[in-house]
Amino acid sequence: MNFDKFKLDTKIIAGIQAIGYSSPTPIQLEAIPHILEGRDLMGLAQTGTGKTAAFVLPVLQRLLTSARRSSVRVLIISPTRELTEQTHQTIAKLGKETKLKSTCIYGGMGMQPQITAVKRGVDIIAACPGRLLDHINKGTVCLSGIEVLVLDEADQMFEMGFLQDIKNIIKHLPKKRQTLLFSATMPDDIRELAKDVLHDPVTVQVGDTRPAPTVSHTFYPIEQGSKTALLKNILENTETGPVIVFTRTKRRSKTVAQQLEKSGFGATALHGDLTQGKRQKALDGFRNGIHKILVATDVAARGIDVRGISHVINYDIPDTALAYTHRIGRTGRAWDKGDAFTFVTGEDKYIERSITKTLGDEPKYCTIAGFNYSAPEVEQEAGRKHRSASRNNSGQSRRIKKSHGRARTGFPGSTGNRERIFID
Numbered sequence: 001m002n003f004d005k006f007k008l009d010t011k012i013i014a015g016i017q018a019i020g021y022s023s024p025t026p027i028q029l030e031a032i033p034h035i036l037e038g039r040d041l042m043g044l045a046q047t048g049t050g051k052t053a054a055f056v057l058p059v060l061q062r063l064l065t066s067a068r069r070s071s072v073r074v075l076i077i078s079p080t081r082e083l084t085e086q087t088h089q090t091i092a093k094l095g096k097e098t099k100l101k102s103t104c105i106y107g108g109m110g111m112q113p114q115i116t117a118v119k120r121g122v123d124i125i126a127a128c129p130g131r132l133l134d135h136i137n138k139g140t141v142c143l144s145g146i147e148v149l150v151l152d153e154a155d156q157m158f159e160m161g162f163l164q165d166i167k168n169i170i171k172h173l174p175k176k177r178q179t180l181l182f183s184a185t186m187p188d189d190i191r192e193l194a195k196d197v198l199h200d201p202v203t204v205q206v207g208d209t210r211p212a213p214t215v216s217h218t219f220y221p222i223e224q225g226s227k228t229a230l231l232k233n234i235l236e237n238t239e240t241g242p243v244i245v246f247t248r249t250k251r252r253s254k255t256v257a258q259q260l261e262k263s264g265f266g267a268t269a270l271h272g273d274l275t276q277g278k279r280q281k282a283l284d285g286f287r288n289g290i291h292k293i294l295v296a297t298d299v300a301a302r303g304i305d306v307r308g309i310s311h312v313i314n315y316d317i318p319d320t321a322l323a324y325t326h327r328i329g330r331t332g333r334a335w336d337k338g339d340a341f342t343f344v345t346g347e348d349k350y351i352e353r354s355i356t357k358t359l360g361d362e363p364k365y366c367t368i369a370g371f372n373y374s375a376p377e378v379e380q381e382a383g384r385k386h387r388s389a390s391r392n393n394s395g396q397s398r399r400i401k402k403s404h405g406r407a408r409t410g411f412p413g414s415t416g417n418r419e420r421i422f423i424d
C-alpha cells in the first residue's frame with residue numbers, strides 16, 4: 001500500500017518521497033480519506049503513530065485545490081512549543097514543493113517577528129494557545145478566514161489547563177469550518193469539547209492508548225539515592241543509540257546531565273528554565289548526535305521527534321500512566337524498536353500499578369548483578385570509576401546480567417522543584 005490511493009497532488013507526493021515515507025501508517029490510512037472529503041474528525045491515536053502527517057497531507061491538498069486567499073486558512077493548535085515547531089517542520093518538509101507557507105506562534109520569544117511573518121502572508125499557523133490569544137487580543141492575528149482547525153494532543157492541552165484558552169480562541173473562528181481533533185485519550189472534558197466543536201465527526205481510532213507495541217518495558221527497583229549510579233551502570237553496559245533520560249524536576253535534569261557529562265557520557269539537559277534558544281540548541285545537539293544523551297523534563301516529552309532513539313530511561317517515574325505513554329512515545333516511533341527503562345522506588349507503588357495496568361502485560365523487573373544496591377551514591381561513583389578504568393584497559397564493555405525479582409526499595413525520594421509546564 002502506498003500513498004497513491006489518496007490521489008494527492010504531485011507536489012505533495014514529491015514531499016512524501018523527499019521525507020522518505022513509503023507507505024501510510026494505520027492512522028494515515030484511516031484518517032486521510034475522511035479529511036479529504038471535508039469531514040470533521042476525532043482521531044484517537046497515541047503519539048508516534050504518524051498522526052501529524054495524517055492531518056498535514058490532506059490539509060495541504062485542500063489548500064492546493066481551492067482558491068488562494070490573502071488570510072490565514074489553517075490553524076493548528078498544540079500544547080508545547082516543541083510540538084508546534086515540529087508540526088511546522090513537517091509542513092515545511094511535506095509541503096516543500098507546494099509554495100504554501102506556515103509559521104509558528106508560541107511564547108518565550110518576541111511577538112514582533114511573529115507579527116511580521118503573519119503580515120507577509122501565511123497559509124497555515126501552528127500555535128500554542130496562550131501566545132495565540134495574546135495576538136488575537138492585540139489584533140495582530142486575524143483568524144476570520146480559517147477553513148480548517150486542528151486541535152492536536154487535546155488531552156495534553158486539557159492537562160496543561162488550556163481548555164478555556166482553546167474555547168476563547170474558537171470564538172474568533174468562523175463557524176463554518178472543518179475541525180480535526182487528535183487525542184491519545186478521551187477524558188470527559190475532551191469528550192465535551194469534541195461535542196461542542198466537531199460537527200458530525202467521523203471517529204478514527206488506531207490501536208489504543210497503550211505505548212507502541214515496538215517498545216519493551218523494564219522496571220528497575222532502586223532507592224532514590226542510588227539512581228544516578230544505576231543510570232551510569234546501565235549506560236556503561238548497554239548498547240544504545242540516542243537516549244532520553246526523563247527526570248521529574250528541572251533541577252534534577254540539570255544535575256543528572258552534569259553528572260553524566262562529568263563521567264564522559266556526552267549529555268545535555270532540556271528543561272523549562274532554559275531560554276528558547278538554549279532549548280533549541282540542546283535539541284539540535286541531540287538530533288545531530290553531538291550529545292548522545294538528553295536529560296529532559298516532561299515539557300520536552302511531547303515535542304521531541306528524533307528518529308532512532310533506542311532507549312527512554314525514566315530516572316523518575318512519570319506522574320500518570322498517560323505521561324508514561326507520552327514519554328515512551330519518543331522511542332519505538334513509526335516502526336522502529338525501542339526499550340523503556342523505568343526506575344521505581346518504594347514511593348512509586350501507586351503509579352507503578354497504574355502503568356502496569358495500562359501496559360496490559362507485566363513489565364519485566366530487572367536487578368543488576370554486581371550492582372551495590374545499598375551503597376550510597378558517592379561509593380557507587382568511586383566504584384564506577386574503578387570499573388570504568390578497568391574496562392578501558394581491557395577495551396571490553398560488560399553486558400548487563402538481568403535477573404528477575406525485586407530489589408529492596410523504599411528510600412524516601414525527594415521531588416525537589418517540580419517542572420513547570422510552559423503556558424504559552
Ligand code: AMP
Pocket residue numbers: 020021022023024025028046047048049050051052053305307333334
Ligand atoms: P507523529 O506521530 O506524527 O509524531 O510521527 C511519528 C514519526 O513517524 C515521525 O518521525 C514521522 O516522521 C514518522 N512517520 C509519519 N508517517 C510515516 C510514514 N508513513 N512512514 C514512515 N514514517 C512516518
